[in-house]
Amino acid sequence: MNRSLKILICVFALTLGALAQTTLNGAGATFPYPIYSKWFSEYHNQHSDVQVNYQSIGSGGGIRQVQAGTVDFGATDGPMSDEQIAASKVKVLHVPTVLGAVVPAYNIPGVTQEVKFTPEILAGIFMGKISNWNDAALAKVNPDIKFPNQNITVVHRSDGSGTSYIFTDYLSKISADWQGTTGKGTSVKWPVGVGGKGNEGVAGMIRQLPGSIGYIELIYALQNKINYGSVKNSSGQFVKASLESTTAAAAGVKMPADFRVSITNPPGKTAYPIASFTWLLIPTNPADKTKGKMVKDMVLWALDNGEGMASGLSYAPLPKEVIDKVKAAVNQQVK
Amino acid sequence: MSDDANPLNSPESPEHTQQPMTAIPTLAQAATERKTFAVSSALARIRQSHPRSSRIPDAVFKVLILLTAASVFAIVVFVLWELIDKSRLSLHQFGLGFFVGHEWDPVNDQYGAMPFIYGTLVSSFLALLMAVPLSIGVAVYVTEMCPMRLRAIISFLVELLAAIPSVIYGLWAIFVLAPLLRDYVEPFLAKTLGWTGLFTGPVYGIGMLAAGIILAIMIVPIIASITREVLTAVPQNQREAVLALGATRWEMIRMGVLRNARIGIVGGIILGLGRALGETMAVTMVIGNRPEVSKSLFAPGYTMASVLANEFTEATGDLYLSALIEIGLALFLVTLVVNALARLLVWSITGGSTGRVRA
Numbered sequence: 221m222n223r224s225l226k227i228l229i230c231v232f233a234l235t236l237g238a239l240a241q242t243t244l245n246g247a248g249a250t251f252p253y254p255i256y257s258k259w260f261s262e263y264h265n266q267h268s269d270v271q272v273n274y275q276s277i278g279s280g281g282g283i284r285q286v287q288a289g290t291v292d293f294g295a296t297d298g299p300m301s302d303e304q305i306a307a308s309k310v311k312v313l314h315v316p317t318v319l320g321a322v323v324p325a326y327n328i329p330g331v332t333q334e335v336k337f338t339p340e341i342l343a344g345i346f347m348g349k350i351s352n353w354n355d356a357a358l359a360k361v362n363p364d365i366k367f368p369n370q371n372i373t374v375v376h377r378s379d380g381s382g383t384s385y386i387f388t389d390y391l392s393k394i395s396a397d398w399q400g401t402t403g404k405g406t407s408v409k410w411p412v413g414v415g416g417k418g419n420e421g422v423a424g425m426i427r428q429l430p431g432s433i434g435y436i437e438l439i440y441a442l443q444n445k446i447n448y449g450s451v452k453n454s455s456g457q458f459v460k461a462s463l464e465s466t467t468a469a470a471a472g473v474k475m476p477a478d479f480r481v482s483i484t485n486p487p488g489k490t491a492y493p494i495a496s497f498t499w500l501l502i503p504t505n506p507a508d509k510t511k512g513k514m515v516k517d518m519v520l521w522a523l524d525n526g527e528g529m530a531s532g533l534s535y536a537p538l539p540k541e542v543i544d545k546v547k548a549a550v551n552q553q554v555k
Numbered sequence: 556m557s558d559d560a561n562p563l564n565s566p567e568s569p570e571h572t573q574q575p576m577t578a579i580p581t582l583a584q585a586a587t588e589r590k591t592f593a594v595s596s597a598l599a600r601i602r603q604s605h606p607r608s609s610r611i612p613d614a615v616f617k618v619l620i621l622l623t624a625a626s627v628f629a630i631v632v633f634v635l636w637e638l639i640d641k642s643r644l645s646l647h648q649f650g651l652g653f654f655v656g657h658e659w660d661p662v663n664d665q666y667g668a669m670p671f672i673y674g675t676l677v678s679s680f681l682a683l684l685m686a687v688p689l690s691i692g693v694a695v696y697v698t699e700m701c702p703m704r705l706r707a708i709i710s711f712l713v714e715l716l717a718a719i720p721s722v723i724y725g726l727w728a729i730f731v732l733a734p735l736l737r738d739y740v741e742p743f744l745a746k747t748l749g750w751t752g753l754f755t756g757p758v759y760g761i762g763m764l765a766a767g768i769i770l771a772i773m774i775v776p777i778i779a780s781i782t783r784e785v786l787t788a789v790p791q792n793q794r795e796a797v798l799a800l801g802a803t804r805w806e807m808i809r810m811g812v813l814r815n816a817r818i819g820i821v822g823g824i825i826l827g828l829g830r831a832l833g834e835t836m837a838v839t840m841v842i843g844n845r846p847e848v849s850k851s852l853f854a855p856g857y858t859m860a861s862v863l864a865n866e867f868t869e870a871t872g873d874l875y876l877s878a879l880i881e882i883g884l885a886l887f888l889v890t891l892v893v894n895a896l897a898r899l900l901v902w903s904i905t906g907g908s909t910g911r912v913r914a
Binding site: 281371380415429 | 846867
């Protein structure tokens with residue numbers, strides 16, 4: 221084949237591709253945006269007739285848009301509540317895609333070692349009951365560390381975020397006191413502390429304030445090389461968050477049929493306790509059948525091929541058995 | 556300039572395409588000399604050359620201008636209507652108690668706007684307290700005392716400050732201002748002025764004081780450049796007259812310049828206040844984002860614009876969303892009231908006169 225013919229065919233194929241191209245619109249969570257945009261651009265490379273336009277407007281916006289049927293699929297960091305599902309015109313399937321973890325990061329003058337936290341200590345600090353680093357509870361689980369006499373400043377997220385949801389969900393599970401006074405949510409009424417905007421805001425404040433502690437996404441800590449502590453899990457092991465220990469958190473949990481499950485404080489020796497899925501919200505009975513089929517194909521493709529790309533971007537992939545379950549559910553429930 | 560606009564745009568004047576070329580230098584010259592003679596003679600020439608041209612374009616022009624003015628009303632009414640409409644749920648649930656409530660708890664669906672209203676007003680007031688004397692000082696120095704060469708440099712720097720994006724101010728505040736406040740300024744204030752109750756409690760660096768300072772830095776360029784323009788517009792003979800009466804330089808500035816320019820200066824301050832009330836990014840980065848009313852300026856606070864920016868994207872509940880929009884309504888009303896008060900203040904000072912130099 222000569223060159224000009226090749227070019228001609230290329231041009232022809234491109235034009236045809238452009239003509240036949242369909243755009244799928246999605247909106248929602250910001251946390252998985254980097255991995256989603258990689259998936260969608262890779263998917264477009266392999267399936268030139270499908271272009272996915274994903275807008276990371278936040279989980280709240282994602283849920284609202286999918287409820288109203290203005291997007292082909294949504295995405296969220298926290299599962300929809302029963303009321304939201306009841307109020308939704310569009311029935312959706314929660315499809316777990318990747319996992320995120322939240323880590324406690326701190327700035328304690330004179331302490332360079334990795335600090336160990338028990339659930340009681342974390343709850344105590346974030347409720348303001350443990351207010352100084354020289355507290356006996358901290359010294360007890362960290363016998364090697366000499367803590368200074370320094371007031372603790374709690375730093376939390378000021379913007380509504382899935383990160384806050386995961387962290388408060390964890391605190392609600394391990395502390396009845398927290399559950400009763402503050403509860404869980406993307407924004408809560410924090411008993412103590414100051415708020416920073418975004419992971420970078422919280423990390424910046426922690427760096428600036430001696431004696432501070434806050435929570436940030438594992439990805440952010442890994443990419444910016446921020447030190448963080450280990451947390452005691454339900455088996456009594458102190459586990460430091462990593463991609464492996466986050467995936468392990470999902471492995472020990474019994475999956476319900478609708479996948480709306482919180483995996484904070486899961487069973488399993490190697491499981492890191494402050495972790496969560498992030499979900500795609502896929503309409504099960506879409507109005508536009510052609511587009512619905514395309515969304516379904518894309519989701520199945522992502523579950524097959526996308527999980528391998530996750531760790532390259534510091535996301536924890538789903539455990540194998542969860543992938544199989546999710547694929548079966550997508551095949552069965554999405555029409 | 557408006558008078559000559561329609562003959563130039565008139566479709567009936569093909570033979571006068573040269574007119575703008577000659578008219579523009581004439582007008583520019585006229586403006587600098589504050590004389591209208593050149594303009595009127597230019598207009599007279601245009602009118603002579605095509606007498607029928609003035610009526611229709613004039614009417615069209617009048618309607619167009621009226622429409623642009625009316626659009627401002629339309630926008631305000633539309634915004635207000637949207638805000639009220641979308642916050643109906645929360646208005647119904649909490650009534651007027653919303654504006655005085657102290658609780659902000661999205662988990663239990665309890666919402667009150669007081670801490671945010673308080674934070675917005677206090678941070679803006681703090682900012683004005685610092686920015687107004689500074690800006691007027693800068694403007695007076697630049698217009699009245701500054702050597703020519705330095706004047707250009709200072710003016711340029713002031714305008715440069717206005718061009719810095721607010722997120723940059725915020726970052727600078729987190730990494731430079733907050734540590735400075737925490738290590739030096741706030742301990743000093745606590746020691747010397749702690750008895751006032753305004754400077755007590757734990758020292759974070761971030762908090763209401765940091766927000767006030769960063770806002771002050773952000774509104775200085777606005778107030779300073781407007782004040783400078785206004786001071787420049789005070790006629791030279793006013794200064795000469797006061798000096799001729801034997802006034803010192805300070806008296807000349809006070810009586811001859813600032814007194815004449817006060818309405819314009821207040822106009823500049825109102826514009827600066829507007830920016831301070833609505834500023835979001837820089838404030839939220841340093842104010843600490845804690846919805847609490849605290850007397851101490853060291854304590855973290857929260858503003859209306861910040862809570863909107865922070866929580867809107869992830870707000871899922873209907874009542875939650877509605878409460879956030881009502882915060883927007885509260886911000887709108889607070890801005891309205893503050894502006895109205897400022898206008899009243901100006902009127903009470905000047906007795907309603909409008910003949911002075913304006914911005």
